[in-house]
Amino acid sequence: MNDIRRLFSLLLCCCSRQKQKRQIAQIILDDPRRTFIYSGIDALNITNSTSLIIADFGSSHGQNSIQTMKIIIEYLTKMNKLRGSPLIIHNDLPTNDWTRLFQLLAEDNSYRGLANGCSFYEECLPRNCLSIAFSSASLHILSKKPCNINNHCYFHFANENEREIFKNQSKFDFNSFIKYRSQELQSGGILILNIPCVNENGEMGFNFYFDLIYKCAQLLTILTSQELIDFTIPFYLRSLSECIDLELFNRYSLVLIKSELICLKSLIVDQYRHGQIRLDRFAKSLSMLMRPGTDLALKQALQTNRRSSPDIERISTQFWSLFEEKVKNELYLDDINTYATYLILKKK
Template sequence: MCQLTFQVISCCLGRRMTANKGITLIMNEGYNENCHPQLVSIDSTVPYIHEAINALDIQSSSSPFIIADFGSAHGYNSIHAMKAIIQCLKETKKVNDKRSFLVIHNDLPTNDWTIFFDLLNQDNSYYGVTSGQSFYEPCLPPNSLFIGYSSTSLHWLSRKPCNISNHCASLFAKNDELKAFQEQARLDWNFFLEYRSHELIPGGVLILLIPSVDDQGFNGFDILRELLYNCAQSLLTPQELLDYTFPIHARSYSDCIDHQLFARCSLELIKSDFGSVEMPFIKQWKNQQMTQDDFIRSMTQYVRSWSESTLKQALMVNNRSKQDTEHILNESSVIYNELHSVHGDQVPCLRTVERCAKWFRKGREEIEDEARPGRPVTETTSENIEQIRLLIDDNPHITIDEVQAQAGLSHGTVQRIVTDHLNLKKVTARYIPKDLTDFQRGEQVRICQQNLAKFQEGTWRLCDVITGDESWFYHTQIDRKSSNAAWVRRGDPPPTVVRRD
């Protein structure tokens, strides 16, 4: 079972006392209902919130205490994070009880702000306003921001620098395409910190949680994006597949923790760390708190909540109709869900369903495999299994090639029968110095016990022992290890070979 985790960098920065355009992407309308992994990430930043607030150095004032969340999406997680910061400020007495809080929720102008406003009105625990602007641009007046916050947003780039020819994610990009994404991520990170440093008051802080990659270049989402690209290959035209490129790039720890950049922006690193956050669906499934059906449904909805906007845009720029777009978005998952409700665990995997759907769109009406050249897979019969078993019983050292020649079967069939049906494996024999009989073993024990008794009685001394350093050489031809390998049942000990007679 795969282990899905967020690889993240957590850091908080303080301002010392001394124009890219956003892309038009929005989250899926079900984002709030399917954003629990991001919520777990936010909860992991609580220690950094406390650390940053302890470092907060501000003067007493009657003006509102301004907090901003950069990348608020549809609001559920954003409101949760802002309430955690306000609660911590109150507990640490950093802010006068009579001082009011003003929270600015920032995201792109194309964000679904209607959903956000509804949540904000329902909560009503602080004064909240919104800012519809890319956080890679200036968002607030200079010297106005006390605490800036961003969680699982900064891996989204201000623009897509290029299409990726071999995948939909920059994790799999190569050569110039990878360099273009790395350069765009570097520029965006520079812009973000420069603008935030101007907006922060002296002594203000930034608290950031940034999806990232580890030392091997992986971030835990590799398998999900691989599955997304496999699905897209079966549904999209070549040009649509090329345009289906996420404007996302996960930075490394060294990319983010750039002390020269911090100094240039008058920022000082308070604390940073690299870690991972386990996906809640995986944890619940492992603890048997969620059925397989619920796990599949939750994971599918979660992936769709953040990935569908990129797919929609790829279809839109290629002049797909709204009807075609909705059909493609839902086609494979709907078929799979319907099959699963009827057939349960006997349903084909989603990849097979997608492949069949692609065949049907091209006019094919049968689901059986087409005839292929080569030997038919009908050789695994009871007669052939028994024939191979007898050959191995007669000569346990026989090779696959020798069995193939004597039985007249293909190499693959012999290998399949030996491993899957006879449950055998070939292991190298273990060499032993002598093959002693039971009588010889008994004599060794008797002589040792007799000598031990003499020593304990005092009738025998260690100085009475005569030792020698002669070496005995046995001129016996020992075969190579490979020729001594023999077939044994899985779990059985290896055979033995006596080195000297």
């Protein structure tokens, strides 16, 4: 599994890069996040706990995660649902950049936060301890690459058999996630999810640029044919129906409180169209947005084929420089929206 994770945050440490990171966050977080958080907290009904424990599964480097936890705490306070200071747990893989997250927590210093380093497709916390579980833009990342995709790197362009394998892995992972979060939630606790998805037509606006990523990989003559085959991004974007499994929810004592498929508009496209940013800035912002999970998959393919660490970094740099140039020459501004299924589940 990535942090991946995540398509959405493996970015930079210095002050100028923090500014870029905030801009990237705006691209993705311009959504009804607050509305769903508020609806989830309204449904929260914990009666036997002196202090709330809240966990964010897939926190990555922490920039967006900390902002979200503060929104949750703010509304809990407003609704008089806090009994003392809450304990916040930030979950991600052991390979996450925890140093960066700890730095951000120390700079913010508005709540007590702990780190939990393990895959959220496994049991992460003691049973019946959580009041609120949250995850945003992470559940499209699979626990593993289920197979290589021939003639491409992204599942949308896979053949029927490959897509079915990815779909099955996605179902297995989703079932595991729901199972373990249910075990960790207290009765009356809530689970709030933002799951990247395809729209009603099975489309996602960034498909053009994922195709461009693969074209760039083909143009890199330094890549061997086997490395190109092994370059497969472990993403799968579910449909709305794949996110709403009432039998699964009932099996693990969860009640569906609210669900909605949301279209998330792309801020950088609007900024470029209205002349607020130049083409160079658009290309760089798009590259930074798509780089985290994609770059991880590329580096894993190179590691599998025994490339040295210096070679891997050099190839990665060449790849993203090429991608930025291709974006400028093959600009696509039509349906570049993203989609997400928002779910609120409550433990019986």
